[in-house]
Amino acid sequence: MTPIHTHTYAAGGSYTSRLTVTDNGGATDYDLVTVVATPPADNDCDGSPEGSTQATSCGVGACAGNTGIETCTAGSWGGDTCDPLAGAVAEICDGSDNDCDGTVDEGLTQATSCGVGACASTGIETCSAGSWGGDTCTPGSPSAEVCDGSDNDCDGQVDEGCGTVPVCGNGICEGGGENCFSCALDCRCSGPNCSKDCCGDEICSGNENASNCPVDCGG
Numbered sequence: 001m002t003p004i005h006t007h008t009y010a011a012g013g014s015y016t017s018r019l020t021v022t023d024n025g026g027a028t029d030y031d032l033v034t035v036v037a038t039p040p041a042d043n044d045c046d047g048s049p050e051g052s053t054q055a056t057s058c059g060v061g062a063c064a065g066n067t068g069i070e071t072c073t074a075g076s077w078g079g080d081t082c083d084p085l086a087g088a089v090a091e092i093c094d095g096s097d098n099d100c101d102g103t104v105d106e107g108l109t110q111a112t113s114c115g116v117g118a119c120a121s122t123g124i125e126t127c128s129a130g131s132w133g134g135d136t137c138t139p140g141s142p143s144a145e146v147c148d149g150s151d152n153d154c155d156g157q158v159d160e161g162c163g164t165v166p167v168c169g170n171g172i173c174e175g176g177g178e179n180c181f182s183c184a185l186d187c188r189c190s191g192p193n194c195s196k197d198c199c200g201d202e203i204c205s206g207n208e209n210a211s212n213c214p215v216d217c218g219g
């Protein structure tokens with residue numbers, strides 16, 4: 001049986017094969033065989049021929065409306081060049097989907113602060129639909145003002161009223177050095193560091209008593 005030689009081409013087109021035969025005497029002869037297999041004009045790419053292109057669009061949020069092209073290849077559209085993230089930037093609190101992931105203002109928080117003086121505190125707030133809210137900051141509770149260099153009652157003033165406390169003009173603190181900030185040996189009869197005898201000076205004279213002076217001199 002005469003052998004059949006087979007050669008297969010993967011795509012349609014016009015192909016010619018030359019078949020040459022040499023006999024036992026050395027004589028040769030040949031023949032040309034042409035086979036034409038033209039792809040159909042419409043290969044199911046919506047009536048578009050092979051290799052044609054069409055515009056595409058893609059993207060959501062700030063990337064909505066990005067464009068590209070795709071190509072009709074072997075009966076289907078493919079190779080879309082549209083980039084759904086072209087133009088994407090980091091998400092910010094503005095009511096827009098800046099990073100083009102389909103969600104608006106997601107995962108945005110920022111630090112907050114509230115209260116003054118001893119009541120100062122911190123918290124966070126969250127962005128929703130372009131607005132910051134849900135602040136978790138809660139100020140601390142105020143307490144009575146004492147002479148300690150802090151704004152205990154959270155009114156914005158430090159140690160207000162301390163200046164009205166009578167000072168003891170004794171030998172250690174005299175000369176204007178007595179105050180809540182600079183005099184380690186606070187001689188005021190009602191101050192937190194009051195450990196001095198308040199007797200005998202001209203300012204506190206007459207003010208000393210058992211209720212506000214640890215060393216009551218009976219003035």
Ligand SMILES: [Ca+2]
Nearest residue numbers: 097099101103
């Ligand atoms: Ca987003």
Ligand SMILES: [Ca+2]
Nearest residue numbers: 092094096105
């Ligand atoms: Ca945003």
Ligand SMILES: [Ca+2]
Nearest residue numbers: 151153155157
């Ligand atoms: Ca205060």
Ligand SMILES: [Ca+2]
Nearest residue numbers: 146148150159
């Ligand atoms: Ca204070």
